[in-house]
Amino acid sequence: MQLTEPAVGERVTRVLELKEADNPRSAPLMCTLSATGQQDRLRHWDRVLGVAEHRTSVADGLVLRFRLDLELSHALTTLIHAELECCSFFVFQLSLDSHFMMLTVTAPGHGLDVVEQMFGRS
Template sequence: MACTLDASRLGERTEQWQRLAGKATRREEIPDGLRLTFPSTPELASEMASLAAAEQECCSFFDFTLHLTPAELVLTVRAPEAAGSLLADLFGAVA
């Protein structure tokens, strides 16, 4: 499993995810990924959805679930065990 982005685009994408993950109010390691909780804002929901859709183009092995409520946004990211290091690079998760 590998990302299909070239090195410069991969660096940019990594920065985007790390910046977004830095806005999380809570993070939870789950058996096959990570769950991040954010304040509920339309701008943040739009940014998350756009970034997750872009990520699917280059890393189709990731599974993203975005749960929206009036109080919070919850982004769940799941990946196969073989993609653990990429998950850690993007979100700071333990590989």
Template structure:
């Protein structure tokens, strides 16, 4: 079956200008043209463009998408899927790191806001004035309550607040510790309110899982962790309210 560029754009979900751009940068070959001079796409072109759009929508850079397209054209599906998984893993790690950076930044901004609220109501600015302090000292207890999801306009009784009170400076290290631990999981399973991670048991791993779970629950009370040890394996169940599903996925991954 043949398609015009407008039809392909509609089926793939991108503007026709994007399809032309893909041709200009060599991401795809120029399609055949009919006797009327219009571009003519076939089913193979449509499938390839759908693949490109799907991988690009995952945030994979176009340079990497180009490599995937080359694999798509010559390799079997399982090999291509393996390449995509590797790139998705890199994107996930980058995203988790950005989450840690953004949470840390949010805590710093809240600290600055609290200092500015305490500024004198009158008088000129000068040395020691909160608005001229480039690197303000943290609040006394260094624990800032940072919302991790959009809060409702009106508080809802009995609905837990999805927020973290971890000190801003400790957030990147905590994220890194979880990433290193989650990477050791040999299996992920979906559970009702989260995900379960299965590990090969070792005394060192049990200690690390327990340490991280206890530390995380202390600052993010909306999490519930359940640790089960059986012969040769350790199972960590991570549960959270539905409002925190994105946070669970970002920190612990999703079940395959």
């Protein structure tokens, strides 16, 4: 693989997609966390989601826009990893450009309602 520098003025977007190896369409709609674990996780998500600048609905989910920030990107990837451990039906895609991070969260086969319950809050 050879990496090349982008041309001057060219916008560069990098995409990181984290998802379970199994087909998420067949993943059951369930969370393996305890009630206390779920409440703790929701508090962590609320802190991160509170700084989202914009939310847009897409098929089966949401796109959330955040300012590009190293600490925030670390918090997002840490939460995404933890979420995939307990809720394998979610699919996350994190795109970065020179100014913003776009987090797409979908629940294929389960729909927008499921995603909005967890990620539509601010």
